[in-house]
Amino acid sequence: MTDRLPHKLRSDALDNRERILDAARALFAAEGVHVPMRTIARRAGVGPATLYRRFPTKQALVTAAFEEEMRACRAIVEEGCADPDPWRGFCLVIEKLCELHARNRGFTDAFMSARPDAVDFAAAREHALSSIADLARRAKDAGRLRPDFVPDDLILMLMAHRGIRAASAAAQVAASRRFAALAIQAFRASPDHTPLPPLRSAVPAPARRPEIA
Template sequence: MAADLPHHLRADARDNRDRMISAARAAFSERGLDVGMREVARRAEVGPATLYRRFPTKQALIDEVFAAERRSCEQIVEEGCADPDPWRGFTSVLQRLTALNIHNRGFVDAFMSAAPAAAPFTAHRKKLLGMLERLAHRAQAQGRLRSDFVIDDLVLVLLAGRGLSTSLPNARDHAARRFATLAVDAFRAQDP
């Protein structure tokens, strides 16, 4: 019986951790990063001390909650940059990031945060924006991306697309596709 006790506690701790991450993911997705740690603990049905024991800071919780989204975001950018057609790669990145971002309002907030505690996101953002800037230069050299495009234009579109996460759930995907189509058209180089 005593030998079973530590295993039981580890499983219990794992269940608590999973509930805390799930609760935080849902809360951040719905309301952004303004959700407090006490709200996350309440949703996870654990005490605040349990939450703080596992995640001593809100940023530690944010980093854990959005690890999968960061990997997905990076994969989207890498695949777009690897496309031999830079315009197609650029438009694919825009469409796919818009689709990713509509389902999680908090991820865009975390990704764009300039707070010192958000260092993992800051480094991630800098790396991906550098890759996208090189892709944009290739698309401009191809004559498909407007010549006055700057990377901040893409950031602006992604930030604006964040508002789509407040749409009705059954309308989000359609709205994201339409928004991305309009953005692609806005970025397209005009025929002389």
């Protein structure tokens, strides 16, 4: 009986951690990273003390919740940088980063965070931006990327992208793809008239007013 008790405690602790992370990911994705810790604890079905025992700070929870997205972000940048055609690689990074951010508002908040305690995320973000800046330099040298592009333009693009709101997840992604296509056309060194991706309605259809007899 006593031999099984520590194992059960460890199992319960792991269950609590996963419940907290699942709740945090769902709330961050829908509302951003500013959701209160007490709201996350309530969603996970644990007390605040249990939450803080597993994750002493909000940033620790944010970092753990978005480890998978950060790995995906790194893989996207690496894939783009590995493309022998730097402009094609640059376009791939824009398209895939926009889609990644479109699916998770909380990840956008975390990626864009300038908080001094966001050490883990800040280092990963700076590495990604540095790699993209090198890719952009090569795309400029190839004559495909406009010469006045600067890395801060990517931050500006993501800030604007964060404002996309749609009636459904599918519409959100469709809007994101069109936004990425518009951004790519703006970044090109020469005009491009490639048709834009189709756009689903980004807002719910207005409710019909009842007819007055």
